[in-house]
Amino acid sequence: MSGPDVESGDGITGPDLATISVDGCSLSFGDLSVLEDVSLTIEPGEFVGFVGPNGAGKTTLLRLISGALEPDSGTVAVDGVDVHGASSRTSSRLVSVVPQDTSLSFSFPVRDVVEMGRHPHRSRFSSPSPEDRAAVERALERTRTADLADRPIDEISGGQRQRVVLARAIAQATPVMLLDEPTASLDINHQVETLELVRELVDEGRTVVAAIHDLDLAARYCDRLVMLADGAVARDGPPSAVVTSEALADSFDANAVVTPNPVTGTETVTAFATDHGAASLPDRVHVFGSGSAAAGVVARLEAAGIEVTLGPVTSGDVAAETARSLGIDALELEPFTGLSPADRAEAERLVRDADVAVAAGVGDAGKEILERLDGTPPLVVVRDRVAVDSSYVEPRMRDTADRNQRWDRNGERALEATPETVLEPVAEAAARWTQSVSSSGPSED
Secondary structure, three states, X not given: OOOOOEEOOOOOEEOOOOOEEEEEEEEEEOOEEXXXXXXXXXXXXXXXXXXXXXXXXXXXXHHHHHOOOOOOEEEEEEOOEEOOOOOHHHHHHHEEEEOOOOOOOOOOEHHHHHHXXXXXXXXXXXXXXXXXXXHHHHHHHHOOOHHHOOOEHHHOOHHHHHHHHHHHHHHHOOOEXXXXXXXOOOOHHHHHHHHHHHHHHHHOOOEEEEEOOOHHHHHHHOOEEXXXXXOEEEEEEOHHHHOOHHHHHHHHOOEEEEEEOOOOOOEEEEEEOOOOOHHHOOOEEEEEEOHHHHHHHHXXXXXXXXXXXXXXXXXXXXXXXXHHHOOOEEEEEOOOOOOOHHHHHHHHHHHHOXXXXXXXXXXXXXXXXXXXXXXXXXXXXXOOOOOOOOOOOOHHHHHHHHHOOOOOOOOOOOXXXXXXXXXXXXXXXXXXXXXXXXXXXXXXO
């Protein structure tokens, strides 16, 4: 180990900052190749998340870094020390581990379990020092497990046990901490608390690597993500470059849309089922509306491979932000302004170029455009509710629909949907329109 000892935020001394170097590592279990020629460097003070589908090799790579598994080829070094050539005591001073399976085969009190993290720092038969006891108490406080200190480890919940094992790793005071699905057993409140604490540890200088199943949490808390697929590094970089629709399609075979979280600004993944009869969907759909309903419709349609346009919509609206993040053409208006003649002409062009129009939370500007249309293209009306009563049409929408002979050229009422079910009505509207045009025959000059 290089460099002097430093004092951590826990008030104890530990090794200096450490770099993790994984160089050309491959590993197979019999005929099954789990990792293939994996190389990466994790810098001191980084929070790196391993993401990827089940079976991609996330846990195996963590175990290689910890020294629990030895690669068939390649090396792993922490602060220049080969973890597979070092003694257990040496590696335990470098790397602490929070496994996914936190079940323990003994019934020690919680405080004794946390105190086990101090064993690498003293001789085998020596008693805990005042520094050891201070480290344990501080770790219990930081993980909010102090009230469990005297309870047997096998009599607390899985989520509580997860936090106790994290406390043990904190007390171990290593420069590197590895976590395998650290939030898997936790409720939403403790998930955030745990990752906030891990973030604090990183800010204090620890290097943290975690396998994280939840992509939203990974993007929110990690400095960098390494996406694994089929035992290899598929992508490596900041969350914005790794959590993309294209990457999710390639590595997860997922039909998903990635948009900025309106609160945190980090990437949020919305996945959709792939079995949606894409062959019957129209090529182009125009969306009228604003708010979460329109944003959900835009994301759903784009994920299905449809060319989507939006507008008129107020700049700064969540639907406009969603469209911008997805690279969708949107007619945006400044707040509190009406439609100019140029805006009106552009909106009408976008509608007429579409195969189907979808109305979702339509404002006055959108209604003005709808009232000027002659019933083309066919329309789907979206309400932001889980269930749709087929006999229900929002009264203000019905007024507009009546003025436009109930939305389409043939006088039939608009189809209805929610943001979650919009694909089926869109496909049906397109099919009805195609059938109507075909049955009407060629027009006469």
